[in-house]
Amino acid sequence: xxxxxxxxxxxxxxxxxxxxxxxxxxxxxxxxxxxxxxxxxxxxxxxxxxxxxxxxxxxxxxxxxxxxxxxxxxxxxxxxxxxxxxxxxxxxxxxxxxxxxxxxxxxxxxxxxxxxxxxxxxxxxxxx
Numbered sequence: 001x002x003x004x005x006x007x008x009x010x011x012x013x014x015x016x017x018x019x020x021x022x023x024x025x026x027x028x029x030x031x032x033x034x035x036x037x038x039x040x041x042x043x044x045x046x047x048x049x050x051x052x053x054x055x056x057x058x059x060x061x062x063x064x065x066x067x068x069x070x071x072x073x074x075x076x077x078x079x080x081x082x083x084x085x086x087x088x089x090x091x092x093x094x095x096x097x098x099x100x101x102x103x104x105x106x107x108x109x110x111x112x113x114x115x116x117x118x119x120x121x122x123x124x125x126x127x128x
Contacts, residue, residue: 034072038064048116049109059104067097 041064042057051057070093078086102110 034065034068037068044117045113049105049113056104060101063097063100063104067093 038061042051042061045051045060046057051060071090074086074089074093098110098114101113105113
């Protein structure tokens with residue numbers, strides 16, 4: 001009987017820990033500092049499309065920070081309401097960000113970046 005209780009305790013504890021980490025992971029990007037998020041995105045961009053110089057890197061980072069702050073603001077305003085409306089708002093912000101990035105990078109480099117990010121997102125979904 002004692003072993004059964006220990007086993008049951010371990011199973012319950014495992015479920016609690018797993019649930020907590022799962023919730024944390026889902027909130028990660030929303031709660032991340034916009035500057036840290038932008039740094040991460042700029043580093044990815046440097047690897048994928050080789051940013052030309054520090055000036056271009058700075059412009060790209062400014063765009064990422066600007067729109068990360070907008071998204072963060074929208075997420076903080078979000079209640080348990082209409083997820084469809086939230087998705088539309090976030091898509092609007094993303095479209096504005098993409099337009100600015102395309103102006104900085106040019107059509108070809110922006111498309112290369114976008115295609116690689118789409119591929120990474122697809123791969124991430126398969127693992128989840």
